[in-house]
Amino acid sequence: MRADRFLADAIGSLSRSRVKALMEAGHAFRDGATLTDPSETVRAGARYTLLVPPPVAATPQAQAIPLTILFEDRDLIVLDKPAGLVVHPAPGNPDGTLVNAVLAHAGDDLSGIGGEMRPGIVHRLDKDTSGVMVVAKSERAHRVLSDAFAARDLDRAYLALCWGLPEPLAGEVSAPIGRHPADRKRMAVVERGGKAATTRYAVKRAWGAAAALVECRLLTGRTHQIRVHMAHIGHPLVGDPVYLRRTPAAARLLPAAARDALLAFPRQALHAASLGFNHPVTGQALNFESPLPADMEGLLLLLDGNRA
Known part of the structure; x- marks a missing residue:
């Protein structure tokens, strides 16, 4: 067995890539001698030591941004992300993000991930998508949760308000997703070069043929998957600034007040409503729900004929 895999398996709380990086940096020893080759075959009877340095401060800086915490322990945080909050610092959003807030x-409860005292982002929601997210606080939680998301070994449900009434009322969209051939900032259903993507949907409420509240579940995890798939079948999300390209014909079926409100909605009407997974350390089944945010709830009131 490779030395890095042996040490990762023996330690249990560090990923193999983290162990490999530590070995290459001179933090591993075999019988007291420095071992820098992660691929070296383990020797029977040898004594292996790995010194893990204390985590260094993360590059993103801590910023006091209010968070709605649904659950927290030493290994993870489950929170209700508001629309408008970017998850991770990027060139266009260097600070003011969820990472800065966490x-x-x-603070000092972060035990270090990849050698940095930082939160572990195992999945993301678009800036203007609201709802339930889980963030790892320890390296072990980060590794186990990342594997669970990669294997889809969890339960996630989204609520989306779309234009029109999907037919059938429940179904599955299986269409590969990749970069749009003419606009690299957008995703699209592309037959050549796209990655397999499947979304299951079910209509929960409908307002004639004008609009519908749809529950979506992901069998894969592609960028903008729900937004792309719903637009692909002719039912783009209300307010989507990228995939709603023109005023939908279904808008004519609504009373003026509701129509104007839906057309003016400033973000994609998409909400991560629930998340269920097994705790990465204890194995306990955890389930969390988030109610529709006030702006989406206001649209439903208008569609029902009530004042928002």
Whole structure:
């Protein structure tokens, strides 16, 4: 067995890539001698030592940003992300993100991931998508949760308000997703070069043929998957700034007040409503739900004929 895999398996709380990086940096020893080759075959009877340095401060800085915490322990945080909050710092959003907020909230409780005292982002929601997210606080939780998301070994449900009434009322969209051939900032259903993607949907409420509240579940995890698939079948999400390309014909079926509100909605009407998974350390089954945010709830009231 490779030395890095042997040490990762023996330790249990560090990923193999993390162990490999530590070995290459000179933190591993065989019988007291420095071992820098992660691929070296383990020797029977030898004594192996791995020194894990204390985590260094993360590059993103802690910022006091209010968070709605649904659950927290030493290994993870489950929170209700508001629309408008970017998850991770990027060139266009260097700060003011969820990562900055968690750094301020968790502080010294972060045990270090990849050698940095930072939260582990195992999945993301688009900036203007609201709802339930889980963030790892320890390296072990980060590794186990990342594997669970990659294997889809969890339960996630989204609520989306779309234009028109999907037919059938429940179904499955299986269409490969990749970069749009003419606009690299957008995703699209592409037959050549796209990655397999499957979304299951079920209509929960409908307002004639004008609009529908749809529950979506992901069998894969592609960028903008729900938004792309719903637009692909002719039912783009209300307010989607990228995949709603023109005023939908279904808008004519609504009273003026509801129509104007839906057309003016400033974000994609998409909400991560629930998330269920097994705790990465204890194995306990955890399930969390988030109610529709006020802006989406206001649209439903208008569609019902009530004042928002």
